Amino acid sequence: MNDPNDVTRRTVLAGGAAAAGAAAAPAIAREPAAPRKASSPMIPRMQVSLTVNGQAETLDLDPRVTLLDALREHLHLTGTKKGCDHGQCGACTVIVNGRRINSCLTLAVMHEGDKVTTIEGLGSPEKLHPMQAAFVKHDGFQCGYCTPGQICSSVAMLNEIKDGIPSHVTEDLMHVGFSDSEVRERMSGNICRCAAYPNIIAAIREVQGA
Amino acid sequence: MKPFTYERATSAQAAAQAAAAHPNAKFIGGGTNLLDLMKLQIETPAHLIDVNHLGLDKVERTEDGGLRIGAHVRNTDLAADKIVRKDYAVLSRALVSGASGQLRNKATTAGNLLQRTRCPYFYDTSKPCNKRKPGSGCAAIGGFSRNLAIMGVSDACIATHPSDMAVAMRLLDARVETINPHGITRAIPIAEFHRLAGDTPHIENALQPGELITSVLLPKPLGGRHFYRKVRDRASYAFANVSVAAVIGDGFQHFAFGGLAHKPWRVESAEREQGADAIGAAVLAGAKTTPQNDYKTMLTRRTLGAVLREARA
Numbered sequence: 001m002n003d004p005n006d007v008t009r010r011t012v013l014a015g016g017a018a019a020a021g022a023a024a025a026p027a028i029a030r031e032p033a034a035p036r037k038a039s040s041p042m043i044p045r046m047q048v049s050l051t052v053n054g055q056a057e058t059l060d061l062d063p064r065v066t067l068l069d070a071l072r073e074h075l076h077l078t079g080t081k082k083g084c085d086h087g088q089c090g091a092c093t094v095i096v097n098g099r100r101i102n103s104c105l106t107l108a109v110m111h112e113g114d115k116v117t118t119i120e121g122l123g124s125p126e127k128l129h130p131m132q133a134a135f136v137k138h139d140g141f142q143c144g145y146c147t148p149g150q151i152c153s154s155v156a157m158l159n160e161i162k163d164g165i166p167s168h169v170t171e172d173l174m175h176v177g178f179s180d181s182e183v184r185e186r187m188s189g190n191i192c193r194c195a196a197y198p199n200i201i202a203a204i205r206e207v208q209g210a
Numbered sequence: 211m212k213p214f215t216y217e218r219a220t221s222a223q224a225a226a227q228a229a230a231a232h233p234n235a236k237f238i239g240g241g242t243n244l245l246d247l248m249k250l251q252i253e254t255p256a257h258l259i260d261v262n263h264l265g266l267d268k269v270e271r272t273e274d275g276g277l278r279i280g281a282h283v284r285n286t287d288l289a290a291d292k293i294v295r296k297d298y299a300v301l302s303r304a305l306v307s308g309a310s311g312q313l314r315n316k317a318t319t320a321g322n323l324l325q326r327t328r329c330p331y332f333y334d335t336s337k338p339c340n341k342r343k344p345g346s347g348c349a350a351i352g353g354f355s356r357n358l359a360i361m362g363v364s365d366a367c368i369a370t371h372p373s374d375m376a377v378a379m380r381l382l383d384a385r386v387e388t389i390n391p392h393g394i395t396r397a398i399p400i401a402e403f404h405r406l407a408g409d410t411p412h413i414e415n416a417l418q419p420g421e422l423i424t425s426v427l428l429p430k431p432l433g434g435r436h437f438y439r440k441v442r443d444r445a446s447y448a449f450a451n452v453s454v455a456a457v458i459g460d461g462f463q464h465f466a467f468g469g470l471a472h473k474p475w476r477v478e479s480a481e482r483e484q485g486a487d488a489i490g491a492a493v494l495a496g497a498k499t500t501p502q503n504d505y506k507t508m509l510t511r512r513t514l515g516a517v518l519r520e521a522r523a
Contacts (some may be wrong), residue, residue, distance in 0.1 A: 064244070086246050086249065088313060090310065107245070153311070153312065160286070164288070165286055165290040166289060173302055174296065184446070186443075188445075189310020
């Protein structure tokens with residue numbers, strides 16, 4: 001952390017929370033939370049093995065754990081965001097076996113053997129995925145909370161067009177092509193509260209043209 | 211979510227048997243509706259049977275020139291299937307007008323038929339709802355009813371069926387193939403699959419306990435021109451206020467409607483009429499509206515009129 005630019009949202013938030021806690025509410029524990037008890041002794045935990053960003057993972061989970069919570073809370077891949085937790089906002093979008101899905105609306109135990117790609121698996125700060133670079137270049141975000149979902153969704157969405165999957169705005173079902181209106185329609189499952197939509201479309205357009 | 215046990219079924223009949231053996235079991239396919247409802251504790255299954263690995267993921271021609279759609283074909287794959295796009299375009303159009311890309315990638319054909327209503331009072335567990343809790347009353351009647359049903363309603367429930375896909379399936383005279391725990395199969399005509407609410411709005415379809423949908427059968431293609439016109443509060447990713455599925459060819463026309471009733475709405479005798487006003491009057495005979503949703507009668511006629519104009523163009 002010698003490089004002053006080497007600051008992530010997480011370190012800023014963690015530092016800020018710690019400072020606020022120290023000043024205003026010293027009772028807030030800063031120790032790591034105690035491991036959660038198995039919530040019900042009646043429900044056996046289950047093992048699931050899957051590949052996340054190219055790495056084999058085996059998890060021992062309560063069957064209620066969603067794929068989203070498995071990624072964030074168990075594998076500590078916090079790039080994928082929890083927005084609404086009901087499949088309405090798209091912040092939790094990840095790519096499973098090549099398809100974008102809402103990771104909040106699927107159970108981790110249903111993904112035995114699956115290949116999951118999260119925002120962490122698309123690129124890294126040193127080597128951005130072209131879509132990440134385009135979002136930066138075109139200012140495709142303000143607060144950034146929806147951005148990992150937007151980017152995972154965009155990458156998979158372009159492949160859906162390439163695969164000839166039609167959308168609501170496709171005029172001829174047999175001929176599927178790229179257009180701004182196709183992008184707008186196909187990205188409607190990713191909500192941006194800051195309304196960075198025009199810049200998101202510009203970023204996607206650039207990657208499509210590259 | 212309430213605690214539950216989970217198993218992955220290995221055959222359709224084994225899945226049906228598991229459902230019969232476990233009190234309060236549910237099949238889980240895409241899970242996009244079920245898990246949403248489980249998080250809200252509107253659905254509280256004690257056991258989940260994962261039916262995603264039964265090989266029911268193919269779209270195939272049948273011997274009579276129709277189509278067999280596996281129960282777990284994803285909405286995206288069904289909409290993109292070459293035969294469906296070419297011969298059953300109304301189904302492709304209906305599918306891509308619903309939900310979002312992410313949801314369509316997960317949602318299954320069978321699960322889409324079994325979707326539960328988005329009536330706000332079904333979702334609000336602090337309010338009475340005969341569908342969620344039989345006998346508790348209906349907060350929707352006299353409540354915020356703008357998007358609720360006007361056809362086939364009862365004093366117990368004015369919820370709508372939310373699916374677009376099912377509207378196209380109704381127009382196409384699909385049949386729903388099932389297997390029960392004893393291995394007995396049957397094909398239920400779509401017209402008899404979904405029920406009106408009546409005084410048992412919690413019973414939404416003809417499935418018996420433990421009965422599993424294995425596929426949906428379509429008859430041979432109708433030909434003609436296919437339309438699915440959906441009117442909603444946003445341009446994308448919203449449930450229908452009113453939707454019109456239509457297949458119009460030489461000397462025939464078929465229509466089915468979404469957003470109007472507890473099931474996809476179709477009045478076959480109306481298809482002998484000509485023009486949006488006459489067809490609409492026959493389709494909407496017996497409508498029972500609230501001050502908030504009486505706009506749906508005019509919206510239905512006008513949407514139908516737009517489809518008919520497009521068909522003539």
